Amino acid sequence: MDARIEKIHVAAEFVNKAISPLLLKGRKPEIGIVLGSGLGRLADQIEDPLVIPYGKIPGFPVSTAIGHKGNFIIGNLGGKCVIAMQGRIHYYEGYGMDLVVLPIRVMMTVGIKKLFVSNAAGGVNFAFHVGDLMIIKDHINLMPNPLIGPNMDHLGPRFPDMTRAYDRSLINLARKVAADQGITLQEGVYVGGTGPSYETPAEYKYFRLIGGDAVGMSTVPEVIAARHAGVPVFGISVITNEAHDDYAEDYVNDGDDVVVAADAAAVKMTALIREMIERL
C-alpha cells in the first residue's frame, strides 16, 4: 500500500479507538474545525471534551508555532459532535505537505462532513482593520500544492475542481448569522504564502495587485485536501495587521501582536462559528 495512505489509516484508527466511547453512544464527529492562531477559545466551548495530543498519534509531528497547541478536541458544540484541531501543522515548520494535510485527512477518514478553517492573516486590502473578520470567499495559492505526487484515487480525483473551494451555502449561512448577531464581516480572497518571514511592503502590494485581500501562512493546503475529497469548506480570517502604503519609521510586524489581535476578535468568531454549527 501507498505509505501515505497507510499513515492516514494508522492515525485515523488511533483516533477512532480513542473516541470509541463516543462512537458507542452513537456520537460521531460530523464537523471538523481548524483553530488558527489565538483562536483556541472556541476549544473551551466544546462540551464533554475528549483531548488527543498530536504527540500520541502515530506519525504526527508536534506543532511548534507560537499561539498554537497541538491537540484534537472531540466533543459537542452547538448540539453537534465536532472534532477540532487545536493547532495546525505549518509548512514553514519544515514539514512536507503530506504531513501538513495529514490531520485534515485523518478527520475526513474519521468521517467529518464539513470543514471549518480559521486563521490569523495580514490585511492586504486597505479597507480592513485589525480585528476584522473576513469570510474567505476564494484563495490564491502561492505555496506548493499538497496534491503533488501520485494521486490517491480513493480520496479524490487527479485534477480536483477549485471553482467553489469555499462553500456558497456556508458563506450565506455565515452572512445570516452575522446579521442576526450584529457582527460585521468582510469578505475576500486569502493569499497563502509560505512564510515564515513576514511579507515586505512590496510583497503586500503584489498581493493587492493580483486580487488578494489578506495574506497568511496556512489554510490553503488544508482546503485543497478537503476539496480533493469533496468535503465542503467554510473559512474565516481574523485580520491581525493593517496594510499601509507608507510605513511609519517605527512600524514593526511582530508575532506577539498577531496573537493579541487574534484573541480580541476570537469572541466574535467563536459566537459566529458556534451559531453556524447549531443551525446546520
Add this chain to the structure above:
Amino acid sequence: MNDQLSLIRAAADCLSLQLKGRKPVAGIVLGSGLGKLADQIEDPLVIPYGQIPGFPVSTAIGHKGNYICGNLGDKCVIAMQGRIHYYEGYGMDLVVLPIRVMISLGIQCLFVSNAAGGTNLAYHVGDLMIIKDHINLLPNPLIGPNLDVLGPRFPDMTRAYDPALIRKAEKIARKERIAVQKGVYVAVSGPCYETPAEYKFFRLIGGDAVGMSTVPEVIVARHAGVPVFGMSVITDVAHATEDDDYVTDGNVIVAAANAAADRMTVIFRRLVEGL
C-alpha cells in the same frame, strides 16, 4: 545540537582561525562581474570556500569562490567573491550558509550586490539600482525549525533594506555624480532567463528588476537583525526581449556588469568608509 547550527559553527570556527584575529565589521557579497571591489581590499587574506568545512564550490559564470578579508579604507571587511545560488541545486541552508558564517564572525552590516534584468521600462543597461524592497518568488530560507539563537520565528521584513544606508548611498551618489535608480528587486530561481511574458508579470506586480539571488541572503541577515544595503547593476532590459532577434546571453550580462563596476565600487567603498 541542531545539524544546521553545527554546520554554521564548524565553518565559522575554521574561518575565524584563518582570519588570524581580524574582526570584520562589514560583510560584502560581490555579485556577477562585480569582483573589482575585491581588488581594492588592502592586505587581503584569501580563503577559498573549498577550504571551509561544509561549503560547496560556487559554479556560476563570472564567479569565483573565496572569502577575502582585509581593509577597505580604514574598515576591516569580509567579502564573498562568489555566492552560492539556489539554481545550482543546493538547498537553501547551503545558499545562506556563507552569510550566517559572516554573521557569526560579528559583522554589523551586510552589503549585497547583483546583476539583474531591468523590468522597469525606464531602466537602461548599465544603470545602478539601489534595492529599496524585494518580492521573494524563491523558497523562503527560514522554512524549517527556527534557529532561535539566530533570530525570531517570524521576522519582520518591513524595512529589509536599511533606510539610513539608502539615504547615505543616495548622498554619496549625488556627490560623486553617479546616477542611481531605486527600485524593487524580484527574486526568482532561474536558471533560465525570464520570458517576455514573465518580465511583464514582474512589472505588473511592482518589480523594477529581476534576478536569481540576494533575497535569501537578505532574509537570513534580517532574521539575525543585521542591517542590509543592496544594489543591482541592470544588465539587460525588458523591452529588448520583445525584439524578434533578441537573445539573453550570459556573457553580455557579465560584460555589462563589469562596465558598471567602477561606479558601484565607489558607492560601496564610500558607504563602508562611512560606517
